[in-house]
Structures are given as C-alpha cells and as structure tokens.
Amino acid sequence: MIVPPLALAQFVASYAATTMTVAVTVIAEDLGTTVLGVQTAITLFTLTMASLMVPGSKLTDFLGRKRCFLLGLVVYGGGALLASAAHGPLLLVLGYSLLQGIGSALMIPPIYILVTVTSPDVETRARRFGVVSGAGALGAAAGPLFGGLVTTWLGWRASFLLQVLIVVLIVVLALRIAEPPRVPEKARFDVAGAVLSAAGLFFVVVGVLQMGSSWFWVLLVIGAGVLSVFAAHIHAREQTGREPLVSPGLFRDRTTRLGLATQHVQWLVLQGSFFVIAVFLQQVRGYDAIRTGLMLTPATIGILVASAAAGRMARRHSQRRLIRGGFVLAIAGLVLVLLLVRADSGVASAVPGLFLLGAGVGIMLTASVNLVQSRSPDAAQGDISGVSRSVSNLGSSVGTALAGSVLAGVTRPGGTSFALALATLTLVAVGGLVAALLIPKPLPKALPKPR
Structure with a gap:
C-alpha cells in the first residue's frame, strides 16, 4: 500500500507544473491581469520548488519521512484551494506559486526516500520507481490535455479544485503508510x-x-x-x-556525480523537446492545446511502457546499461522527429520518433533514480533525495529556457528554428550518453570466506 499514495502525489505535482500553460489566457482575463502576470506566477512556482527542494528534503531527517510527506500534502492542498478562490493575481501567487511550491518541496523528496528505504531489493525498488516515474510522466502529459478539457468545460478554478480532491485522497491513503525506522536524531538544522x-x-x-x-x-x-x-x-x-545541510561526501562518489548529470540531461531533453514540439504544432500547424496534447501521447505511452517494464529490466540488466540504452533510444527518437516531421507531414510521421523518445526517457528516469538513490545509505537519503530532485528540476528549467532561446534567436522562416532547437537538444542528449558511458562498473560482491 505504500506505492499508490506516492505515485498519486508525483502525478498531481507533475500535473500542476504543466496544466497552467493551457489556461494562461483565460486566467489573465478572469483576474484582470496580463498573460505576462500569469506566466510570472508559473515561473515563481518553479523557483520556489527548485530553491527549497534541498532544505525540504533535509527536514525529513528531523520531522520523519511520513510526517514531512503529509505536511507537504496539506500545504500543497491549501495552496490549491486558495488559488481556486483567487480574484486577483496576488492571491494566485500566494496559493499557487508560494504554497504549492513549498508543498511540492516538502512532499516530493519523501516520495523517493520512502521508495528507497522500504524496498527490500533493487528489482522491487526499480519496479516501484517505475510506477512513480510513470505517474509523473502521465501527470505531465495530462496537464495540457486534461487541463485544457477541464478549463474549457468547467473553468480554470475547477483544475485547482481537482488537485484538492486528489490531495485529500492521497492523505487518506498515506495515513496507512507504516513509518520506516527513524533516522538517528540529527544535530541542529543548518x-x-x-x-x-x-x-x-x-x-x-x-x-x-x-x-x-x-x-x-x-x-x-x-x-x-x-x-x-x-x-x-x-x-x-x-x-x-x-x-x-548536505554532506560534501555525496559529491565525492563518481557514480553519484555522473548519475546526477544523467538525471539533469534527461529532464533537460524531455522538457526541452516537449516545449519545442508543442510550439511547432501550435505555431506552424495551428493546433490548439487539446490537439497538441494528443499529438504528444506517443511519447507518454513510451514512458509508461518503459516504466511498467522497469522491474523486469532491472532484473536482467544493470542500471548503468539501462541508462546508456535509454539515451540511445532517446537520441534515435529525436533524430526520427528531425527527419520525418515537417509542416505538411501527416500525424503519423511523429509517432515513431516520439514513442522512442518517451521509451528512452522512461528507461533512464527509473534507472538513474535507482542508481543514485541506491548509492547512499538510509541515513543519507534526506541529502541525496533533495539534491537529486533539485538537479532534475534544474534540468527541466534549462531545457525549456535553452529551447526557447534557440527558437527566439532564429529569424529565418519555416521550420528551421524548430529543427535547430531539436538538433541542439540531440547534441545535449549525446553529452548525456557520454556521461552514462563514464559511469564505472559496480564492484563485484565479495565471496564468503571458506570455513
């Protein structure tokens, strides 16, 4: 019973990070502000979450993993409820940007800590991380699509109220989680x-x-x-x-450093490519938010398929090999999108590339998280979880910003700017593959001494 509330929490956090993008214009008109004002609220949400992820993770050592998770849910749900009642930009910023950002920083690290410390072996841990990663991918993909439907039919406030209902369900499920053994009492918080x-x-x-x-x-x-x-x-x-706050010893381990680097690149490539493709579909093909979300479905299916197979793949292959294979698939997917997708090409032209991209990222997300989290003992999970989530969030921000700057910097007509942006992300993915190739082979376990 430990996985469902954790997966649902990752789903709702990922959903909140993407659903606002399709409701920007509607919210701006309703609140009497500008599109830039709502975009600022979205940016502040990202900033709050990324900035507080490491301190939020460390608090699990003082408050306990389950208690910190529940506290984050309460703060997050309260922020969503406040945002749904906003009649001006100030209340939206307070509820969505600040409270939901703080709640995310409190509840996301315990998700990965609890999966790590309650899993008896690598295969079980990989299977559980696969479910959590799949839920996160589904939430990110459902944000534009489902958020667009909810905003169109029920209004943008209903999207926040939906998050409140999901949070209430998660709290009910999370109350049944057995609290893992407490970490030895730490000194004063840094x-x-x-x-x-x-x-x-x-x-x-x-x-x-x-x-x-x-x-x-x-x-x-x-x-x-x-x-x-x-x-x-x-x-x-x-x-x-x-x-x-964080032990410097974490960064002395070569496997941890390279694993964190691959996590950063994975999220950079995923968010950057989704951003480029979404802008291409809307600006060049004239798609609305719902059709854009549907077009990105093959990538989501790829992530879900790979996440569902995470346990079996961990049993047959090392995490290092899976990360490398994931990068190869993701790079192949990006190349196929570059070769096949044009302004006048059919819908089916994007399916093979997007599916491979999603499958590759799905394999990497589970394997790299498993690799990094497993390198640290239970007592250090508060440290590594916060660093891991910060690195991933930074990758998402860099991916969107990098893709946006390439698109803005190319003034030639047609799809040239989009092709250049995807080519840039492909090169970054190649860099991630190089980092994965440098991950050292794990040392063999010592054989028991003969009696």
Whole structure:
C-alpha cells in the first residue's frame, strides 16, 4: 500500500507544473491581469520548488519521512484551494506559486526516500520507481490535455479544485503508510546552509529563465558564487563535527556525480523537446492545446511502457546499461522527429520518433533514480533525495529556457528554428550518453570466506 499514495502525489505535482500553460489566457482575463502576470506566477512556482527542494528534503531527517510527506500534502492542498478562490493575481501567487511550491518541496523528496528505504531489493525498488516515474510522466502529459478539457468545460478554478480532491485522497491513503525506522536524531538544522542553497539555486534558475537576455550571465555568476559559498560552508561544518545541510561526501562518489548529470540531461531533453514540439504544432500547424496534447501521447505511452517494464529490466540488466540504452533510444527518437516531421507531414510521421523518445526517457528516469538513490545509505537519503530532485528540476528549467532561446534567436522562416532547437537538444542528449558511458562498473560482491 505504500506505492499508490506516492505515485498519486508525483502525478498531481507533475500535473500542476504543466496544466497552467493551457489556461494562461483565460486566467489573465478572469483576474484582470496580463498573460505576462500569469506566466510570472508559473515561473515563481518553479523557483520556489527548485530553491527549497534541498532544505525540504533535509527536514525529513528531523520531522520523519511520513510526517514531512503529509505536511507537504496539506500545504500543497491549501495552496490549491486558495488559488481556486483567487480574484486577483496576488492571491494566485500566494496559493499557487508560494504554497504549492513549498508543498511540492516538502512532499516530493519523501516520495523517493520512502521508495528507497522500504524496498527490500533493487528489482522491487526499480519496479516501484517505475510506477512513480510513470505517474509523473502521465501527470505531465495530462496537464495540457486534461487541463485544457477541464478549463474549457468547467473553468480554470475547477483544475485547482481537482488537485484538492486528489490531495485529500492521497492523505487518506498515506495515513496507512507504516513509518520506516527513524533516522538517528540529527544535530541542529543548518539554517545558514538552507538559506545559501536556496539563494544560490534561486539565482541559477532565474538566470536560466533569462537565457538570451543581458541578465543571463550576471545572474548565473551570482548563483554560482552563492553556491560556492554554500559548498565552503557545508565543508566547514563537516570539518568541525557539525551536521551540514548536505554532506560534501555525496559529491565525492563518481557514480553519484555522473548519475546526477544523467538525471539533469534527461529532464533537460524531455522538457526541452516537449516545449519545442508543442510550439511547432501550435505555431506552424495551428493546433490548439487539446490537439497538441494528443499529438504528444506517443511519447507518454513510451514512458509508461518503459516504466511498467522497469522491474523486469532491472532484473536482467544493470542500471548503468539501462541508462546508456535509454539515451540511445532517446537520441534515435529525436533524430526520427528531425527527419520525418515537417509542416505538411501527416500525424503519423511523429509517432515513431516520439514513442522512442518517451521509451528512452522512461528507461533512464527509473534507472538513474535507482542508481543514485541506491548509492547512499538510509541515513543519507534526506541529502541525496533533495539534491537529486533539485538537479532534475534544474534540468527541466534549462531545457525549456535553452529551447526557447534557440527558437527566439532564429529569424529565418519555416521550420528551421524548430529543427535547430531539436538538433541542439540531440547534441545535449549525446553529452548525456557520454556521461552514462563514464559511469564505472559496480564492484563485484565479495565471496564468503571458506570455513
């Protein structure tokens, strides 16, 4: 009974991250604001979630995994309820951007921690991560499609109320989760580290979202500088015997570093390619949000099929091999989209490429999360889960910003800009494959000594 509430929570978090995009114009008109104002609320949601993911994950060591998960659900549901009652942009920002962002940062890390610490073996863990990853992919795909239907038939407020109902169901299911053994009591919470990590990630994400503007490098340098201070801070705390927000030892492990790099690239390629293809379908082919969501269905099916097979694949292949194979499939899918999809091509032209892209990403998402989470002991799951989710969220932001800047920077007519954007993402995926090839082979288990 532990998987259903965790998978549903990942579903609703992914749904919230994408459903707003199809209701921007309607919300702006209803609240008497501009499209830019609603887009700012969406950006603030991303910023809040990404900035607080590491501190939110660390709180599981102090509050407990189940309690932190339930607290995040309550905050998230309260934010959705407040947003549904908004009559101006300020209340929308408070409910959606801040409270739902904070709730996501509290409830998402425990999802991955609970799956890790309650799974008896790698195969079971892979199967459970497959369900969670599949639910996340389904939520991300359902956001534009189902969100468009709900907004059209019932209004944009109904989409937030739907999230409230799902959260209530998750809370009822989550109350039955058996609390895993408590992690040994930690020292005082690293408040300074939490502030530095949140500020550093804030400036990095804002800088990424400003890609193509004169502020891009300025904000990135500020973010990198703050994160450098954060790195020095946690190292100093560890040297003096105090508990840091994140143990620097996590980043000394080569497999963990490369696994995190592949996670970043996976989300970058997934969100970037979805963004490019969605814009292409709407601007070049004139599709509405519902038809666009339907066109992306093959990729969603690919992710779900790969996620459903995660347990069997983990039994037959190493996580390292699965990550490599996933990148090969994703790259092949992107190449097929580049070769087959044109402004005047039929609907079927996109199916093979999108399915391979989705299947490749689905294989990688489960395998890389399993690889990274399994490298750390139970006591360090609060650390690695927050870092893992931050890296993934940053990848999503970079993917959309990178694709958007390429599209904006090419002024030639036709589909040239879209092809260039997809080609750029393909090269990034090749870089991810190189990182996967560098993941070291796990050491063989020692044989028992003869008696």
